Amino acid sequence: MMEASVDTGQYRYAPMRGRPKISMPGGARLAFWLAPNIEHYEWQPPINPNRYPFRTLPDVLYYSSRDYGNRIGFRRLADEMAKRDIRGSVSLSVAVCDHYPDIIQRCNDLGWELFSHGVYNSRYFYGMTPEEQRQVVIDSRETLAKVGQRLDGWLTPAITPSLETQEILAQEGIRYTLDYFHDEQPMPLNLKSGKLISVPYSIEMNDIPMVAWNNTSVDEMFVSLKAQFDRLYIEGADSARVMCFAIHPLVLGHPHRIDAFAEFLDYVKSHDQVWYPTAREIADWYYENHYDWMSAWLSGLEGEQ
Amino acid sequence: MIHPTGPAYLETPLRRHRQMDQDFYAWRDTWSERRLEWSGDTTLGVWIQIAVEWFPLNISGKPFLPVGAPNRAWPDTQTYTQRDYGHRIGIYRMMDALKARGVSVSAFLNARVAQRYPILMREILGEGWEIVAASLDAGSIHHEGLDEKTEAEMIAETLAIFDGFGVTPVAWHSPSWSQSTRTPRLLLEAGMTAMADWVNDEVPYRFDTGAGSIIALPSTMELSDREMLAVRKQPLKDVETSFVAAARRLAKEAKESGHGRLLTINLSPWIMGQPYRIAAFERILDEIFAIEGARSVTVPEIIEATIGL
Numbered sequence: 330m331m332e333a334s335v336d337t338g339q340y341r342y343a344p345m346r347g348r349p350k351i352s353m354p355g356g357a358r359l360a361f362w363l364a365p366n367i368e369h370y371e372w373q374p375p376i377n378p379n380r381y382p383f384r385t386l387p388d389v390l391y392y393s394s395r396d397y398g399n400r401i402g403f404r405r406l407a408d409e410m411a412k413r414d415i416r417g418s419v420s421l422s423v424a425v426c427d428h429y430p431d432i433i434q435r436c437n438d439l440g441w442e443l444f445s446h447g448v449y450n451s452r453y454f455y456g457m458t459p460e461e462q463r464q465v466v467i468d469s470r471e472t473l474a475k476v477g478q479r480l481d482g483w484l485t486p487a488i489t490p491s492l493e494t495q496e497i498l499a500q501e502g503i504r505y506t507l508d509y510f511h512d513e514q515p516m517p518l519n520l521k522s523g524k525l526i527s528v529p530y531s532i533e534m535n536d537i538p539m540v541a542w543n544n545t546s547v548d549e550m551f552v553s554l555k556a557q558f559d560r561l562y563i564e565g566a567d568s569a570r571v572m573c574f575a576i577h578p579l580v581l582g583h584p585h586r587i588d589a590f591a592e593f594l595d596y597v598k599s600h601d602q603v604w605y606p607t608a609r610e611i612a613d614w615y616y617e618n619h620y621d622w623m624s625a626w627l628s629g630l631e632g633e634q
Numbered sequence: 635m636i637h638p639t640g641p642a643y644l645e646t647p648l649r650r651h652r653q654m655d656q657d658f659y660a661w662r663d664t665w666s667e668r669r670l671e672w673s674g675d676t677t678l679g680v681w682i683q684i685a686v687e688w689f690p691l692n693i694s695g696k697p698f699l700p701v702g703a704p705n706r707a708w709p710d711t712q713t714y715t716q717r718d719y720g721h722r723i724g725i726y727r728m729m730d731a732l733k734a735r736g737v738s739v740s741a742f743l744n745a746r747v748a749q750r751y752p753i754l755m756r757e758i759l760g761e762g763w764e765i766v767a768a769s770l771d772a773g774s775i776h777h778e779g780l781d782e783k784t785e786a787e788m789i790a791e792t793l794a795i796f797d798g799f800g801v802t803p804v805a806w807h808s809p810s811w812s813q814s815t816r817t818p819r820l821l822l823e824a825g826m827t828a829m830a831d832w833v834n835d836e837v838p839y840r841f842d843t844g845a846g847s848i849i850a851l852p853s854t855m856e857l858s859d860r861e862m863l864a865v866r867k868q869p870l871k872d873v874e875t876s877f878v879a880a881a882r883r884l885a886k887e888a889k890e891s892g893h894g895r896l897l898t899i900n901l902s903p904w905i906m907g908q909p910y911r912i913a914a915f916e917r918i919l920d921e922i923f924a925i926e927g928a929r930s931v932t933v934p935e936i937i938e939a940t941i942g943l
Contacts, residue, residue: 371648372656378637385697385777389831390811394855396834424649429661448646456639464644491636502822546872547879584857584887584897585880 339495339518340511344630349626350568351514351619357604358565360611361597364530364575365406366420368450369428370395379455399429402582409591411439412596418608419521420446420484423472433476442607444482445469453489464493466501481609481610484530499523503543513570515615517624520598526620528571528611535575551589562600571611658818658841670894671839673937677888677927678881681936683900684728686743688715688750688808693773700772700810701860717904721747721754723908729761731916735923738930740764740805745795746771755799764932767792767803768828783815787938789824805830805851805933819843828933838940847935858900872915881922888927894939902912
C-alpha cells in the first residue's frame with residue numbers, strides 16, 4: 330500500500346527556528362515525563378518472519394532477564410519515583426493486566442497513566458495487515474478499560490509500526506502517538522482522517538539503546554541525561570520543551586543502576602520551572618491551547634510533508 | 635521486503651489471569667517481602683561464581699555460538715589459547731586474591747575441565763570452592779533441538795566425571811544460561827537440588843519441572859565480567875563502580891527493610907584474571923566486604939537462608 334513512500338507524508342517540515350512559541354502551565358520551561366516500559370516478552374512467541382531476536386527458542390536468558398523487570402525491577406523503580414512524587418506514564422504490554430494484576434494495581438494506586446505498547450512486546454507489527462493492527466488497538470482499549478484507564482496514547486510494540494499504523498490510531502480515537510522522534514514539542518500529524526498528535530518520547534534518552542545497544546556505562550548515562558536536561562531547561566525559557574526519559578524496569582531496576590537514576594530525579598527536582606505531567610496531560614494541554622493555531626500555522630508552511 | 639505474519643499471529647492462548655505464560659513458577663513481588671534471613675550479623679550475602687569453562691577449538695555453534703567461543707577462521711588458536719590462559723594463570727591469580735580475603739566461592743565448572751586438567755580440579759577442591767556442575771564444556775548448549783536422551787546423557791556424563799573426583803554437586807548451571815523445556819526435569823531426575831540459569835530473581839524460588847520441583851537459584855548476566863567487559867566492552871573503572879554500587883545498594887535495602895539481601899556476581903578467569911585487571915578485582919572484593927553485614931555465601935547457605943522455600 331504505502332510501501333513505496335519516500336517519507337511518512339504525515340507531518341510537515343516545521344523547523345524550531347521561526348516556530349511560534351508555546352507555553353506551559355505555570356510558565357514551566359520544560360515538561361519532564363517518565364515512561365516506564367512495563368512489558369511482557371513471551372516464553373514461546375509465534376515467530377515473526379521479519380525479526381528474530383532470540384539465540385534459540387525458548388531462550389532462558391532472553392526471557393528471564395526480561396522477567397526480572399516484572400519480579401524485581403518494577404518495585405525498585407516505582408519506589409524511587411513515588412518517593413519523589415513523580416508519576417509514570419506506562420508504556421504497557423496490555424497483557425500485563427492479565428498476567429500481573431498486582432503490578433497494575435500498584436500503577437493505579439500511584440496515579441500513573443497506562444497507555445498501550447501492544448499486547449506483548451514479542452508481537453511485532455512488522456507484517457501485520459492494517460485490520461490486524463486495528464484488532465490490537467481495540468484489544469488495548471478494552472483491556473485498559475477493565476482496569477479503569479482510558480486508552481489515549483500509543484507506542485507500537487518494539488517500535489515496529491507500518492505507515493498505516495498512525496492512520497488506524499487516529500481512526501480509533503487515540504489522542505497521541507509516541508512512535509515518531511522528529512521533534513521536541515508535541516506536533517499535529519496530517520492523516521487521512523481523525524486527529525492525532527505526536528508527543529516526544531525518546532530513543533536517545535532511553536535506557537535500552539543506551540545500555541544494550543550503545544554500551545553506555547551507568548555514569549555516562551546520567552552525564553548524558555543531565556546534559557540533555559540542562560540544555561532543554563535553558564532553551565525552554567524561550568519556548569517550552571518536552572523531555573521524556575524512557576525507562577525499563579529490566580534495565581534500571583538493577584541494584585547497580587537504581588541509585589544513579591534516583592540521583593538524576595533529585596537533580597531534576599532541584600529545578601523550579603519544571604512541569605511533571607503524564608503523557609495524557611501533555612496531550613490534553615496541547616489540544617486545548619495549541620493544536621488549532623499550530624495546525625493553521627503548519628498548513629501555511631511551504632515544503633514537503 | 636516485509637513478510638506477512640498471518641491471522642494466527644494474533645492468537646494468545648497463554649494470556650492467562652494471574653499466571654505466567656509458562657507453568658514453571660508464579661509471579662511474585664520479591665522486592666517488598668521478607669525472603670532471606672542470614673545467620674548472625676549478616677545482612678548481605680555475596681555469592682561469587684567463578685565460571686571455569688573449556689571452549690573447544692571446534693566448538694559447534696549449535697544452536698548459537700557462546701560468548702567467548704572461538705569464532706575466527708579455523709583453527710582459531712588465538713581465541714582458544716587466550717581462554718586456556720584462564721585455566722593456567724588467571725584462575726590462580728583470582729584464587730590468591732579470594733583466599734587472602736577468606737572469601738567463599740562457587741566454581742561453575744565444566745566437567746571437561748576436571749577431566750582434562752585434573753591438577754586444576756584438585757587445586758579448586760583444595761581451595762574449598764564449592765562445585766556447581768556446569769555441564770560438559772562451554773559448547774554444551776542445552777536447547778530444544780536436542781533430543782531428551784542426548785541431553786540426559788550430557789547431564790549424566792558431567793556428574794560421572796565429578797563423581798570420579800568424589801564430588802557430588804547439588805547445584806547445576808547450564809552453559810550460556812540456556813535450557814530446553816526439559817532441562818529442569820532432567821536435572822531433578824539426575825538428583826540435582828538446585829539450578830542457577832534463570833536470571834529473573836534475586837532470591838531462590840521453587841520451580842516446577844512438571845515432575846516435582848527444583849530450586850531456581852539467583853543467577854546473573856548483568857553483573858558479570860562476560861557481559862560488561864567481553865560483550866559491552868565497558869571501561870574497567872565502570873565495571874568496578876557497578877559491582878560496588880550494586881553491593882552498597884543491596885546493603886542499604888537490607889538495612890532499611892530489615893530483610894536479607896543477596897548479591898550475585900559471575901566472573902571468568904580468562905577475563906578478570908588478567909594482570910591488568912586483578913587489582914580492580916581485589917579492590918572490588920575489598921570494597922564489597924568492607925560493607926557492614928556483607929559476607930560471602932555459597933549454595934547450601936543461600937538455600938538455608940531462604941524463607942518459605
